[in-house]
Amino acid sequence: MIQRSIPVHFQHRIDFTHGAFDPKNHTLRDLIADACALDGPARVLVLLDSGVAESNPTLAASIPRYFAAHADTVTLMTDPICLSGGEPCKNNWSLVEKIWQAIEYFKICRHSYIIAIGGGAFLDLAGFGAATAHRGIRLIRMPTTTLSQGDGGVGVKNGVNYFGKKNWVGTFSVPFAVVNDLDFIASLPPRACRDGIIEAIKVSLIRDRSFYEYLKANGAALNRLETRPLEMTIRRSAENHVEHIATSGDPFEYGSARPLDFGHWAAHKLEQISNFSVSHGEAVAVGMAVDLLYSVQVGILPRSTAEGILTLMETVGFSLWSEFLNTEERGRPVILAGLEEFREHLGGRLTITLIPAIGEKLEVNEVDESAILRAIDELRQRHHSKVVTIPV
Numbered sequence: 001m002i003q004r005s006i007p008v009h010f011q012h013r014i015d016f017t018h019g020a021f022d023p024k025n026h027t028l029r030d031l032i033a034d035a036c037a038l039d040g041p042a043r044v045l046v047l048l049d050s051g052v053a054e055s056n057p058t059l060a061a062s063i064p065r066y067f068a069a070h071a072d073t074v075t076l077m078t079d080p081i082c083l084s085g086g087e088p089c090k091n092n093w094s095l096v097e098k099i100w101q102a103i104e105y106f107k108i109c110r111h112s113y114i115i116a117i118g119g120g121a122f123l124d125l126a127g128f129g130a131a132t133a134h135r136g137i138r139l140i141r142m143p144t145t146t147l148s149q150g151d152g153g154v155g156v157k158n159g160v161n162y163f164g165k166k167n168w169v170g171t172f173s174v175p176f177a178v179v180n181d182l183d184f185i186a187s188l189p190p191r192a193c194r195d196g197i198i199e200a201i202k203v204s205l206i207r208d209r210s211f212y213e214y215l216k217a218n219g220a221a222l223n224r225l226e227t228r229p230l231e232m233t234i235r236r237s238a239e240n241h242v243e244h245i246a247t248s249g250d251p252f253e254y255g256s257a258r259p260l261d262f263g264h265w266a267a268h269k270l271e272q273i274s275n276f277s278v279s280h281g282e283a284v285a286v287g288m289a290v291d292l293l294y295s296v297q298v299g300i301l302p303r304s305t306a307e308g309i310l311t312l313m314e315t316v317g318f319s320l321w322s323e324f325l326n327t328e329e330r331g332r333p334v335i336l337a338g339l340e341e342f343r344e345h346l347g348g349r350l351t352i353t354l355i356p357a358i359g360e361k362l363e364v365n366e367v368d369e370s371a372i373l374r375a376i377d378e379l380r381q382r383h384h385s386k387v388v389t390i391p392v
């Protein structure tokens with residue numbers, strides 16, 4: 001047998017900026033110029049989420065102007081290619097082919113760059129197209145939602161849906177760089193804007209107590225979606241997500257533990273039961289509430305700690321109850337099927353992350369369903385006790 005280890009080193013770069021396509025902003029230009037000794041300007045293809053283009057009407061025209069101002073370093077091969085975004089784009093295989101066709105037509109090679117601008121779904125699609133053409137083209141991701149800037153967009157995965165299953169086809173691929181232009185947050189509808197805050201709370205709970213204290217101190221301002229605390233929240237969330245990926249020892253998820261998916265087993269199921277009328281952030285809030293009260297039920301977490309976290313999630317504007325938790329099939333709550341589906345999704349053993357204290361995590365491999373149902377019952381009662389009945 002021949003056995004050799006193959007050492008591979010990845011650089012994961014996350015930059016934060018405002019006005020990335022203002023010609024005076026050198027973030028994108030410098031990233032490309034600094035990375036390699038250029039043999040003439042680098043060829044660049046820009047893929048743009050049409051939802052972002054519509055909400056930012058001057059964006060598409062500003063991109064060619066930016067490249068013209070930096071023609072010594074970068075050549076934009078064509079005007080930005082606008083493709084539809086949001087979850088439906090991950091169900092549309094013809095969009096993958098469109099990306100490959102553009103790569104082929106404009107002779108984008110392994111020394112060229114693709115810049116993808118959009119929400120997490122669009123980045124998953126564009127990232128898959130880029131990673132599979134010529135076995136991988138350098139990708140600069142520019143996430144445009146709070147969720148993708150603080151969570152998914154700074155990760156190392158891509159994928160599209162296939163066989164009716166989410167992310168069935170995709171790769172692990174460290175992007176060349178991620179550029180978070182915080183100006184994009186301004187054009188997000190409030191509901192989408194709020195969604196990213198919950199992933200920030202999640203990551204603070206599993207690894208960063210001081211970030212949790214920051215979120216608690218700024219809960220009311222975050223509820224009002226004030227710019228400064230929101231930007232700080234996105235930064236620290238991104239930092240924590242990247243730190244976890246870089247230091248956990250399992251960036252490409254060979255094991256079964258997935259701490260960044262705290263609260264997600266119930267969240268994924270809730271999104272599905274609701275036919276995605278419950279947003280990802282809203283579902284994660286309920287999912288974390290279930291897991292926190294479950295932890296109290298089984299003696300892992302003190303009740304006072306759990307109550308404090310539930311209050312923070314409500315303060316920033318999330319409901320901890322969804323009527324979809326009541327959905328039953330043949331007398332069994334449908335939400336419980338989320339546990340087995342989560343195990344299948346991770347592969348191997350069921351592994352759920354819980355927290356014994358703020359900033360600490362604990363992996364468990366067995367779950368007591370009756371205690372889960374008691375936790376859900378507590379959330380139901382908590383919700384009903386808050387509904388004020390107006391006497392007539």
Ligand SMILES: NC(=O)c1ccc[n+]([C@@H]2O[C@H](COP(=O)([O-])OP(=O)(O)OC[C@H]3O[C@@H](n4cnc5c(N)ncnc54)[C@H](O)[C@@H]3O)[C@@H](O)[C@H]2O)c1
Pocket residue numbers: 049050051052055085086087090118119120121122124144145147148151152153155156157158159184185186187188189192280
């Ligand atoms: N690869 C990963 O590691 C990872 C991790 C978490 C989530 N994800 C994926 O991310 C997706 C969810 O992403 P998302 O929450 O960012 O939303 P999204 O990509 O679904 O976008 C939602 C909508 O907002 C629009 N939009 C995006 N940015 C906008 C802006 N600045 N202004 C106005 N409209 C804008 C989009 O066009 C789309 O219509 C899911 O498909 C999920 O699977 C991937």
Ligand SMILES: [Zn+2]
Pocket residue numbers: 151199264280284
């Ligand atoms: Zn999530």
